[in-house]
Amino acid sequence: MIKFDSQEIISFFNVLNENNISYILLRNIDNELPNNLSKKKDIDIIVRIEDKYKLENALLTNNWDKIRHPYSKVPYLYSMNPCDFYNLDGLHIDIVYELPCRSLITRQWIPLDQKIQDDLWEYKIEVFNLPWRYLLSSEIEIVHLLTRCIFDKKFFNSGYVLRLNEIYPLSNKEILSKYLDLVFFKFTKTLLKLVEKREYDAISNKYLTFKDY
Amino acid sequence: MSNPAVILLSKNHKGKNKFHIEDNIGESIHLHYDDFRIDLTTKEFLNFDAIIKKSLEELIDIKNFELKYFDLSFIKSISEFLPDLEKVSFENVDISKLIIQRRGFLGLPVLSSINQSRVLQALKGDEVENRSYDQINRFNKTNEQRVNDVYQLITDKGYPYDNQYIVLFNHQYVIRDGQHRASSLIHSGVTGNIPVIKMYFKNDEHNIAKRPWLILLYRAIASLFIKLAGKAYRILKRFIIIKN
Numbered sequence: 398m399i400k401f402d403s404q405e406i407i408s409f410f411n412v413l414n415e416n417n418i419s420y421i422l423l424r425n426i427d428n429e430l431p432n433n434l435s436k437k438k439d440i441d442i443i444v445r446i447e448d449k450y451k452l453e454n455a456l457l458t459n460n461w462d463k464i465r466h467p468y469s470k471v472p473y474l475y476s477m478n479p480c481d482f483y484n485l486d487g488l489h490i491d492i493v494y495e496l497p498c499r500s501l502i503t504r505q506w507i508p509l510d511q512k513i514q515d516d517l518w519e520y521k522i523e524v525f526n527l528p529w530r531y532l533l534s535s536e537i538e539i540v541h542l543l544t545r546c547i548f549d550k551k552f553f554n555s556g557y558v559l560r561l562n563e564i565y566p567l568s569n570k571e572i573l574s575k576y577l578d579l580v581f582f583k584f585t586k587t588l589l590k591l592v593e594k595r596e597y598d599a600i601s602n603k604y605l606t607f608k609d610y
Numbered sequence: 611m612s613n614p615a616v617i618l619l620s621k622n623h624k625g626k627n628k629f630h631i632e633d634n635i636g637e638s639i640h641l642h643y644d645d646f647r648i649d650l651t652t653k654e655f656l657n658f659d660a661i662i663k664k665s666l667e668e669l670i671d672i673k674n675f676e677l678k679y680f681d682l683s684f685i686k687s688i689s690e691f692l693p694d695l696e697k698v699s700f701e702n703v704d705i706s707k708l709i710i711q712r713r714g715f716l717g718l719p720v721l722s723s724i725n726q727s728r729v730l731q732a733l734k735g736d737e738v739e740n741r742s743y744d745q746i747n748r749f750n751k752t753n754e755q756r757v758n759d760v761y762q763l764i765t766d767k768g769y770p771y772d773n774q775y776i777v778l779f780n781h782q783y784v785i786r787d788g789q790h791r792a793s794s795l796i797h798s799g800v801t802g803n804i805p806v807i808k809m810y811f812k813n814d815e816h817n818i819a820k821r822p823w824l825i826l827l828y829r830a831i832a833s834l835f836i837k838l839a840g841k842a843y844r845i846l847k848r849f850i851i852i853k854n
Binding site: 583605 | 612613614616618634635636652
């Protein structure tokens with residue numbers, strides 16, 4: 398597997414940190430960052446919309462190019478801010494300004510509920526001795542991984558499953574349930590049971606055939 | 611609050627009015643009529659569905675008009691014809707006389723004998739035309755699967771199974787619903803008379819034209835003419851405004 402030089406990844410996070418950009422690393426599946434990121438993958442972060450232009454200036458002055466997002470033609474609903482995509486020597490950064498998911502059938506981008514958007518900044522986790530400074534709280538990361546697997550990818554790959562298994566026991570189930578209610582409504586209870594039992598492959602089918610509401 | 615899992619169950623746009631039904635998984639069923647929305651639980655929606663079916667049968671107060679005899683998506687597709695319905699009868703027709711509508715030259719619709727049906731061709735192994743057909747009323751099923759499933763059902767259970775008859779209009783032999791069933795019967799060797807449902811409309815209305823492609827062409831030309839006339843009117847209007 399051809400990988401990125403970890404120094405390139407560290408440099409990117411240095412740009413964010415030195416310019417006081419308000420950001421959170423959305424995911425680090427299989428702990429690929431910073432040493433094992435495949436050349437086929439990109440880095441996914443969320444940035445506060447207020448810092449959009451500060452980020453743009455910081456990256457452009459550090460020789461990054463702003464390029465067309467691979468999903469630029471996908472419509473954004475509910476006034477969602479369009480995602481941005483930056484490139485430096487093949488390293489791609491996918492930037493969102495709200496935690497999104499794709500609608501199941503029509504495939505447009507939609508932002509998750511505002512409560513989740515607000516709480517992801519309020520309850521972000523500060524990390525030390527790593528190139529990045531912030532991660533999502535366990536509860537919001539679980540919501541993010543589940544929505545990504547169910548709506549965007551439409552399957553649970555092993556990296557996502559490992560991460561879900563790792564953080565689910567650490568999460569506060571009451572808080573998690575409240576967040577999931579905002580996306581999955583009455584399916585939340587069933588979904589939590591399936592995650593608890595690690596029956597990820599059954600989730601999509603149970604969701605699509607769910608009728609107890 | 612936005613539900614990412616909204617499934618459009620049905621829509622009907624008549625003139626300026628928009629009606630659609632959405633299943634918001636886990637949340638509720640939404641009935642939208644223009645800017646008006648009703649939220650229902652799945653149980654309420656199923657009750658509502660039963661009431662609508664009963665109401666429709668009472669509104670179309672004609673002997674033999676019972677929804678159990680029809681595919682509901684077919685009834686939806688002919689809903690605007692129903693006020694003209696005068697009679698529904700069970701009759702026997704010679705299966706070899708049945709006619710289907712298919713795509714001819716340039717994809718324009720033509721009438722052909724049932725022996726040229728894309729379904730029958732598919733049952734004989736030639737899937738090309740059947741694969742290209744845009745199927746609207748069977749979800750999660752490929753065209754090939756549908757052909758095979760209907761054939762299997764007809765050979766296992768016979769025809770008409772579960773009161774589902776082939777439907778014809780007026781005195782025509784054109785199949786309006788049931789091409790898969792008719793093709794399966796022919797492929798399984800059935801000849802002679804078979805029972806069908808005939809729907810008779812006032813003044814023989816809603817027949818398929820002998821040359822359906824001509825109607826389509828006429829409509830396309832009329833639509834183009836209306837568009838061009840509208841454009842010419844707008845150009846003229848702008849010209850007059852500039853002149854003044």
